[in-house]
Amino acid sequence: MVTLLVRILWSDLLIFFRRAREWLYPLGFFIIVLSLFPLAMTPDPFLLQTLAPGIIWIAALLASLLALENIFVSDMEAGFIEQLLLNAHPLSLLLTVKIIAHWLVAEMPLILLMPLLGWWFHLSFAVSGMLMITLLLGTPIFSLLGMLGVALTLGLRSQGALLGLLILPLMVPVLVFGVGTVQQYMAGLPVLGNVAFLAGLLLATGCGLPLAIAAALRISLDE
Amino acid sequence: MLSLQVRQLTCVRGQKILSRNIHFELSSGDLLLIEGRNGSGKTSLLRQLAALSTTETGRILWRGQDIHTCYPHYWQHLHYLGHSHGIKLGLTIEENLKLMASLAEMPISLSCQDAILQQLNLHTYQHTLAADLSAGQKRRLALARLWLIHKPLWILDEPLTALDRDSQALFLHHLDQHLTTGGMCILSSHSSLPVVPLVILRLPQW
Numbered sequence: 001m002v003t004l005l006v007r008i009l010w011s012d013l014l015i016f017f018r019r020a021r022e023w024l025y026p027l028g029f030f031i032i033v034l035s036l037f038p039l040a041m042t043p044d045p046f047l048l049q050t051l052a053p054g055i056i057w058i059a060a061l062l063a064s065l066l067a068l069e070n071i072f073v074s075d076m077e078a079g080f081i082e083q084l085l086l087n088a089h090p091l092s093l094l095l096t097v098k099i100i101a102h103w104l105v106a107e108m109p110l111i112l113l114m115p116l117l118g119w120w121f122h123l124s125f126a127v128s129g130m131l132m133i134t135l136l137l138g139t140p141i142f143s144l145l146g147m148l149g150v151a152l153t154l155g156l157r158s159q160g161a162l163l164g165l166l167i168l169p170l171m172v173p174v175l176v177f178g179v180g181t182v183q184q185y186m187a188g189l190p191v192l193g194n195v196a197f198l199a200g201l202l203l204a205t206g207c208g209l210p211l212a213i214a215a216a217l218r219i220s221l222d223e
Numbered sequence: 224m225l226s227l228q229v230r231q232l233t234c235v236r237g238q239k240i241l242s243r244n245i246h247f248e249l250s251s252g253d254l255l256l257i258e259g260r261n262g263s264g265k266t267s268l269l270r271q272l273a274a275l276s277t278t279e280t281g282r283i284l285w286r287g288q289d290i291h292t293c294y295p296h297y298w299q300h301l302h303y304l305g306h307s308h309g310i311k312l313g314l315t316i317e318e319n320l321k322l323m324a325s326l327a328e329m330p331i332s333l334s335c336q337d338a339i340l341q342q343l344n345l346h347t348y349q350h351t352l353a354a355d356l357s358a359g360q361k362r363r364l365a366l367a368r369l370w371l372i373h374k375p376l377w378i379l380d381e382p383l384t385a386l387d388r389d390s391q392a393l394f395l396h397h398l399d400q401h402l403t404t405g406g407m408c409i410l411s412s413h414s415s416l417p418v419v420p421l422v423i424l425r426l427p428q429w
Contacts, residue, residue: 007325015313018352078353078361079307086273087326088299222276223236223267 004089005097012101015074022070023105030063030110034117045122052121053131053182057175060110060135061142065168067106068146069160071098076154085218092210095217099143099210107139130185137198138178144209145170151216174201225286225300225375225407226250232281234264234271234426241267242426245281249422251375251405254398256416259426265411266306266380268426272409273303273378285376299327302372304379308365312354316345316364319353320371327372339367342393358385366390370397377401379410 016022037055038048075081084094111132118128149167153159181194232245241264249255257265270276272283274290274297283290290297303309310319324331340346343363353361362385369377383391395416398408 001328004325004328007322011311011314011318011322014318015311018313074311074313078312079305079309080311082275082303082305082307083309083323083326085275086298086301086303088295088328089326223270 001089005093008094008097009101012074012098013105016101016105019074022067023109026063026067026106027109027113029066030059031113033059033062034120038121048121049123049186052118052123053127053179053186056114056117056121056131057135057138057179057182060107060139061168061171061175063110064107064139064142064146065164067102068143068150068163070106071102071147071150072154081217081221085221091214091217095147095213096206096210099140099147102147103140103143107135107143111135111139127182127186130182130191133195134178134181134198137195137202138174141174141202141205142171144205144213148209148213148216151213151220154217154220174198177201224251225405226284227376227407227409228282228284228287229272230282230284232268232271232278232283234268235279236264236267245424247422247424249407249409251407252402253407253421254402255407255409255422255424257409257411257424257426259411263426265426269303269378269380269409269411270305273301274298275303300375302369302374302377302379304365304369304377304382306380306384308361309368310353310361310364313352315350315352316340316356317349319364320367323368324372327374329372331371335371339370343367343390359387359390362386363390366394366397369401375406377406377408377410379408381411381413383412383414 034055037051041047041051072081075084085091087094114132114135115125115128118125118131123131145167146163149163150159152166153162156162177194177198181191181198184194185191227249229245229247233243234241234245245268247255257268259265267276271278274283274294278291285293285297285300288296311322314322320331320336337346340349343366345360345363345367348356348360353364356364362382366382369379382394386394391414401408
């Protein structure tokens, strides 16, 4: 069982790295969106500092939305997904591994970029660190919710737009708590409760959503 | 003794009922050929038999047990090969076979793998990405899965498409071997099969 999970993780990572667009496009998109704000608004360091948490979170949210469409592409193109379904192992577990692979490829680079972006937006090192922590807890939830949306809309035309309509509202609480935590931290307020809440949200979605994703996938492929 | 019983199955595609009261029984060594014109519901029936789509009326029993109560057990014994190849295009042939083996939790011995790939003329492509293979070669890779990972029940949808004459003969040889060693197979095909199928199911035309 463990060898199978490792094999699936490894295969997915291998495919993602062979197709650089899967991780390079969201990353490039993220950086470009972020660079638009100082250009379009004002390069005033104080204003950028106050806006930075919100801007970075929204850009991360949009970048993860962009990356979602690829999540099942490598499985759908030659019908491998049927082999995943027709399997003695619990599908939700296999899908959890796929979500981890996707998160490592599509979201992890954004988080690793955070110290650089913090410098860009005149944030202190500690605030960048807090941004990293909240994103580390928040972006896996984006991946989980996104995968649910993808599983529900699999095989539909103009999947992208519907996907946004479907899952963006669900991502709002994560956004609110993520940005709120960083802002409170900047104002010198205690944030442990908020961080714990985000972690709890991640645990709850991480336990529950793979089951829902597996069910949605079976329904989507039941023609 | 293995057995697959299908009782009163209704074949449905979308909202449309294609055929009613499909009834058959297979045991070890049986081959069922499903015939019918385009659109008669062969693929829909095969997907139902593989439990990829839900069965609304009728029952499918594997070793006397309704498959609804034991999907994982049923799938463990089942090879399904649909219109698509069931491989990952971003992986090489070797990586594909390794992934399939771990999905089935049945390790493939290297000597077996070499022998089968040699038979299929794929041995020089072991490290080639599946995406770079021709349609026939992808099909042969999909078939290699059937022969390297032994499972008693094969459900194959048009397995001969895109295969050249030699590969078709090879497929029939392996099918014969599968049946004589106690396996069973359900397949749909438009080309006539030189092996005499024991049972033929003709779907009515709509």
